[in-house]
Amino acid sequence: xxxxxxxxxxxxxxxxxxxxxxxxxxxxxxxxxxxxxxxxxxxxxxxxxxxxxxxxxxxxxxxxxxxxxxxxxxxxxxxxxxxxxxxxxxxxxxxxxxxxxxxxxxxxxxxxxxxxxxxxxxxxxxxxxxxxxxxxxxxxxxxxxxxxxxxxxxxxxxxxxxxxxxxxxxxxxxxxxxxxxxxxxxxxxxxxxxxxxxxxxxxxxxxxxxxxxxxxxxxxxxxxxxxxxxxxxxxxxxxxxxxxxxxxxxxxxxxxxxxxxxxxxxxxxxxxxxxxxxxxxxxxxxxxxxxxxxxxxxxxxxxxxxxxxxxxxxxxxxxxxxxxxxxxxxxxxxxxxxxxxxxxxxxxxxxxx
Amino acid sequence: xxxxxxxxxxxxxxxxxxxxxxxxxxxxxxxxxxxxxxxxxxxxxxxxxxxxxxxxxxxxxxxxxxxxxxxxxxxxxxxxxxxxxxxxxxxxxxxxxxxxxxxxxxxxxxxxxxxxxxxxxxxxxxxxxxxxxxxxxxxxxxxxxxxxxxxxxxxxxxxxxxxxxxxxxxxxxxxxxxxxxxxxxxxxxxxxxxxxxxxxxxxxxxxxxxxxxxxxxxxxxxxxxxxxxxxxxxxxxxxxxxxxxxxxxxxxxxxxxxxxxxxxxxxxxxxxxxxxxxxxxxxxxxxxxxxxxxxxxxxxxxxxxxxxxxxxxxxxx
Numbered sequence: 001x002x003x004x005x006x007x008x009x010x011x012x013x014x015x016x017x018x019x020x021x022x023x024x025x026x027x028x029x030x031x032x033x034x035x036x037x038x039x040x041x042x043x044x045x046x047x048x049x050x051x052x053x054x055x056x057x058x059x060x061x062x063x064x065x066x067x068x069x070x071x072x073x074x075x076x077x078x079x080x081x082x083x084x085x086x087x088x089x090x091x092x093x094x095x096x097x098x099x100x101x102x103x104x105x106x107x108x109x110x111x112x113x114x115x116x117x118x119x120x121x122x123x124x125x126x127x128x129x130x131x132x133x134x135x136x137x138x139x140x141x142x143x144x145x146x147x148x149x150x151x152x153x154x155x156x157x158x159x160x161x162x163x164x165x166x167x168x169x170x171x172x173x174x175x176x177x178x179x180x181x182x183x184x185x186x187x188x189x190x191x192x193x194x195x196x197x198x199x200x201x202x203x204x205x206x207x208x209x210x211x212x213x214x215x216x217x218x219x220x221x222x223x224x225x226x227x228x229x230x231x232x233x234x235x236x237x238x239x240x241x242x243x244x245x246x247x248x249x250x251x252x253x254x255x256x257x258x259x260x261x262x263x264x265x266x267x268x269x270x271x272x273x274x275x276x277x278x279x280x281x282x283x284x285x286x287x288x289x290x291x292x293x294x295x296x297x298x299x300x301x302x303x304x305x306x307x308x309x310x311x312x313x314x315x316x317x318x319x320x321x322x323x324x325x326x327x328x329x330x331x332x333x334x335x336x337x338x339x340x341x342x343x344x345x346x347x348x349x350x351x352x353x
Numbered sequence: 354x355x356x357x358x359x360x361x362x363x364x365x366x367x368x369x370x371x372x373x374x375x376x377x378x379x380x381x382x383x384x385x386x387x388x389x390x391x392x393x394x395x396x397x398x399x400x401x402x403x404x405x406x407x408x409x410x411x412x413x414x415x416x417x418x419x420x421x422x423x424x425x426x427x428x429x430x431x432x433x434x435x436x437x438x439x440x441x442x443x444x445x446x447x448x449x450x451x452x453x454x455x456x457x458x459x460x461x462x463x464x465x466x467x468x469x470x471x472x473x474x475x476x477x478x479x480x481x482x483x484x485x486x487x488x489x490x491x492x493x494x495x496x497x498x499x500x501x502x503x504x505x506x507x508x509x510x511x512x513x514x515x516x517x518x519x520x521x522x523x524x525x526x527x528x529x530x531x532x533x534x535x536x537x538x539x540x541x542x543x544x545x546x547x548x549x550x551x552x553x554x555x556x557x558x559x560x561x562x563x564x565x566x567x568x569x570x571x572x573x574x575x576x577x578x579x580x581x582x583x584x585x586x587x588x589x590x591x592x593x594x595x596x597x598x599x600x601x602x603x604x605x606x607x608x609x610x611x612x613x614x615x616x617x618x619x620x621x622x623x624x625x626x627x628x629x630x631x632x633x634x635x636x637x638x639x640x641x642x643x644x645x646x647x648x649x650x651x652x653x654x655x656x657x658x659x660x661x662x663x664x665x666x667x668x669x670x
Contacts, residue, residue: 008489008511008514008515008518008527009489010489010490010493010506010511011487011490012505230503231503233500233503233504233505236483236486236490236494237494237497239481239483239486240480240481240483240494241481243442243447243477244475244477244480244481246446246447246466247445247446247447247470247474247475248470248494248495248497248498248550249466249467249469249470249471249497249498250466250497251466289485293485294483294484294485294486295486295490297505
């Protein structure tokens with residue numbers, strides 16, 4: 001009954017899991033860069049990306065035109081997919097930990113409804129620019145709307161209630177979302193001609209115009225990722241509830257504000273450039289939880305990596321399956337994600353929900 | 354009103370000191386009398402004075418006094434809704450209160466959350482069981498007050514937890530998810546996290562840890578109740594713990610505690626040794642219960658006695 005020689009190891013992210021996540025990102029990125037209306041040699045594509053580093057110039061075997069397709073057309077889109085997917089999955093995992101509720105996703109606290117309203121208003125005001133996808137001032141309006149939604153939800157949930165609990169916050173989020181959605185519906189009804197464009201935004205899309213979208217989203221995404229990842233152990237402590245976390249020396253209310261603001265900021269940035277891509281924030285963390293473990297030290301970094309990879313692959317399908325026309329990416333994420341999720345649910349030994 | 358406080362440590366043999374001569378916790382101002390009979394550490398581990406708590410606007414505690422010496426085991430008894438759990442939560446710093454609570458002489462409000470968490474650990478009545486969390490990771494949560502805000506466990510933290518798990522015979526379960534453990538094993542895991550919270554390796558002096566146990570046995574069968582309480586008593590001696598618990602089973606409460614405090618409707622109404630508190634009159638007055646109290650080897654045994662006659666089923670027409 002003395003300890004056997006297997007040493008005690010706390011749950012941590014294993015090197016193997018990290019490598020798998022990084023591998024998934026690389027493979028997804030190369031596929032996303034190589035495949036499309038013009039399919040290119042994946043090796044050449046990888047070399048072209050490496051060539052972007054200063055001082056590196058390896059012959060890739062691609063023509064100048066092909067190299068331009070990779071680095072100027074597809075690379076911004078793939079990078080944006082990585083950022084948006086990583087952000088949505090990470091924020092989803094963070095929300096689930098903070099609220100200790102497996103059904104929460106990063107759109108809950110009014111982010112989605114706010115972004116939808118912002119985008120609708122921008123389109124209705126004729127600020128969407130020209131072209132197929134939403135452009136112009138739509139991202140800026142969506143971002144502002146998303147932040148408005150979060151702050152309304154947080155303000156109502158914490159000021160209005162005598163006892164601040166995660167549940168009051170969630171309910172306030174639901175109320176704010178309903179209110180903002182009503183406003184959005186009203187604006188839509190008054191401007192019926194905008195429905196098509198708004199609908200495109202709501203289904204999500206990774207259409208890029210150069211690096212503008214990446215530049216817009218990246219700073220917030222980075223900040224959110226750093227803050228959330230730094231709190232990965234605290235999220236594990238959260239799993240015993242506010243009162244016990246408090247008796248363990250944590251300040252749950254304060255940590256919750258920090259985490260929610262960070263995750264919401266990242267989500268708002270992702271939504272403003274890519275629209276409301278469904279399902280990533282809820283499915284990716286759960287699949288990881290079921291397969292790799294329930295500690296947030298495992299879930300958060302892997303959500304970041306696999307979320308990005310998943311979205312890039314989804315986008316690849318969205319733009320190739322019905323080429324030359326594009327499927328809305330939200331359709332693909334749900335179409336792929338839902339059956340896969342059920343499969344994992346049925347086969348996983350772990351019951352971690 | 355003076356408080357003569359027994360402050361010599363109870364015998365660390367595991368037997369609950371039957372002859373504990375502690376007096377009611379009427380908590381007079383500790384300083385003015387300053388009698389020289391206080392040997393050893395004079396400062397009580399926990400001092401509660403005129404503590405009032407309201408939850409959601411409803412007053413729960415109406416001025417409670419309590420003084421617990423280092424190394425003592427005091428059990429709070431009382432009918433449902435008397436405020437037992439609330440008192441524990443106040444001592445643990447988990448609900449706002451008015452009045453004064455001191456831990457080893459330091460006002461609770463002056464302790465930072467982390468320092469407080471090192472000093473006092475709470476095992477709630479129904480602790481959360483995080484899905485999928487292994488026993489080892491669960492016990493390591495107890496090291497939270499020692500880990501820098503964004504840091505992770507050190508080798509020392511892991512060594513401390515290994516020792517605690519070994520102490521509680523939990524090493525074979527270390528890699529099992531907490532939810533797969535039986536009730537008794539789970540209660541030991543809850544204790545392990547609480548003990549990990551107080552363990553400061555290399556530091557032999559200083560204030561011992563205060564353990565707050567809210568109904569530690571309510572989910573257990575009688576065999577496991579005794580096992581867990583014997584374990585707590587053993588740890589109290591070995592790890593220099595001060596224990597404050599709440600309990601419903603009065604016989605068991607009296608067998609293990611040095612002193613009992615009876616709360617009723619938010620006030621302390623009786624306090625003293627189990628023999629002093631567990632009397633038929635007192636229990637009838639505050640619980641509205643008819644009981645018979647007999648002498649047991651480790652304190653009075655309280656037996657509920659039915660008063661109303663058994664009803665007979667009426668004949669079928």
